Amino acid sequence: MKVHEYQARELLASAGVPVPPARVIESIDDAAPAYKAVTAEGETDLAVVKAQVHAGGRGNAGFVKLVRSPDDATDAARFMLSNKMVSVQTGPDGLEVKKLLVAAGVDIDHEYYVAITTDRATRRNVLIASREGGVEIEQVAKTNPDAIIKTFIHPLLGLQAHQAREVAFRLGFTGKQVSQAVKVMTALATLYATKDCSLAEINPLITTKPTAEHPDGLVLAIDAKFNFDDNGLFRHKDIGALFDPAEENPNELRASRMGLSYIALDGNIGCLVNGAGLAMATMDIIKLHGGEPANFLDVGGSASEEAVTEAFRIILSDPAVKGVLVNIFGGIMRCDVIAQGIANAAKEVGFEIPLVVRLEGTNVDAGREILKAAAADLPTLQAATDLGDAAEKVCQAVG
Ligand code: GDP
Numbered sequence: 362m363k364v365h366e367y368q369a370r371e372l373l374a375s376a377g378v379p380v381p382p383a384r385v386i387e388s389i390d391d392a393a394p395a396y397k398a399v400t401a402e403g404e405t406d407l408a409v410v411k412a413q414v415h416a417g418g419r420g421n422a423g424f425v426k427l428v429r430s431p432d433d434a435t436d437a438a439r440f441m442l443s444n445k446m447v448s449v450q451t452g453p454d455g456l457e458v459k460k461l462l463v464a465a466g467v468d469i470d471h472e473y474y475v476a477i478t479t480d481r482a483t484r485r486n487v488l489i490a491s492r493e494g495g496v497e498i499e500q501v502a503k504t505n506p507d508a509i510i511k512t513f514i515h516p517l518l519g520l521q522a523h524q525a526r527e528v529a530f531r532l533g534f535t536g537k538q539v540s541q542a543v544k545v546m547t548a549l550a551t552l553y554a555t556k557d558c559s560l561a562e563i564n565p566l567i568t569t570k571p572t573a574e575h576p577d578g579l580v581l582a583i584d585a586k587f588n589f590d591d592n593g594l595f596r597h598k599d600i601g602a603l604f605d606p607a608e609e610n611p612n613e614l615r616a617s618r619m620g621l622s623y624i625a626l627d628g629n630i631g632c633l634v635n636g637a638g639l640a641m642a643t644m645d646i647i648k649l650h651g652g653e654p655a656n657f658l659d660v661g662g663s664a665s666e667e668a669v670t671e672a673f674r675i676i677l678s679d680p681a682v683k684g685v686l687v688n689i690f691g692g693i694m695r696c697d698v699i700a701q702g703i704a705n706a707a708k709e710v711g712f713e714i715p716l717v718v719r720l721e722g723t724n725v726d727a728g729r730e731i732l733k734a735a736a737a738d739l740p741t742l743q744a745a746t747d748l749g750d751a752a753e754k755v756c757q758a759v760g
């Protein structure tokens with residue numbers, strides 16, 4: 362599960378990481394008052410208006426704007442709320458922006474990158490840090506990998522103080538910055554572990570320019586990204602509550618409400634399968650026969666007839682779908698339940714496109730009977746004998 366930057370900043374603040382004061386707004390009219398509030402709190406005239414979407418690359422896309430007056434804040438808000446954001450992370454269609462963060466601006470001396478994620482090869486969490494933080498970090502990772510420091514975290518001991526200090530020195534922090542940076546990295550590692558994150562990233566972590574009050578500058582987080590392991594959400598109601606359905610693919614959301622795993626893809630063959638392994642094998646064999654799957658839909662082992670019907674509604678609602686392949690190996694999932702779902706969907710929405718069905722396993726005879734009885738509603742139905750036959754038939758049918 363992904364969350365917005367403003368939610369990630371709140372998590373950081375609650376763990377003791379300093380972040381500039383900010384407000385979340387949803388309308389153009391709220392931009393000027395938000396500008397006034399955050400600049401008063403931050404004792405500056407600089408503020409930054411930032412699109413809140415589940416994608417990065419906002420800076421380069423023009424969706425992070427520095428402003429120095431209420432009118433400029435309003436103009437930035439108008440632009441971001443009325444244009445889709447297209448960045449390297451969004452795909453060409455872009456994303457609609459519904460929320461903005463207005464934060465007090467800071468006078469940046471240097472931008473750093475720090476993040477924690479899980480490294481599968483070593484089966485440990487890893488602290489990744491770089492002195493070359495900011496909007497070009499992906500480029501740095503590609504062209505100058507030596508500028509990226511990796512520190513592996515012991516699964517029981519966590520990030521140790523000496524490790525964090527060493528990283529702070531290697532990043533070039535000096536004077537009072539060192540202990541501040543150590544505190545940030547330690548808090549990030551603790552959040553990562555206790556909240557079951559899959560990514561906890563601050564980019565950039567910055568130092569402010571020296572002032573009379575803070576001659577060494579301050580270490581602040583001015584952008585953050587947190588992803589969470591869905592399998593851990595049941596023990597973090599506070600994190601689950603941060604879920605924003607407006608950022609999700611509506612069909613994927615509809616499916617998850619029914620306990621189905623659905624992922625939209627780019628092809629034209631809708632797939633309805635039970636079990637993730639069989640779903641992947643089905644996609645592979647479709648590709649082997651020259652086709653392209655339009656989705657990955659795993660009804661799982663215990664879907665009800667209603668859930669299966671909903672699965673067909675979702676697949677058929679996608680105008681890109683030119684044919685459907687049902688591949689069921691009935692174990693706990695019964696073939697008659699799947700067949701009834703097909704029959705219901707056929708009655709309700711009609712199958713005008715080719716439908717290839719391969720049913721095997723528990724209650725397969727009852728399933729075939731149901732399909733036979735619904736034959737009038739299923740003029741395009743073809744039965745397949747095995748997986749290869751099914752893939753061949755559906756690929757032929759969609760051309
Ligand atoms: P991202 O591009 O989506 O990662 O958005 P960020 O929040 O990281 O902002 C992109 C860039 O905008 C940062 O790397 C900074 O260079 C700049 N920026 C963001 N906030 C401030 C600020 O308060 N002051 C200054 N001077 N620059 C900022």
Ligand code: MN
Binds near residue numbers: 495565584585
């Ligand atoms: Mn960033």
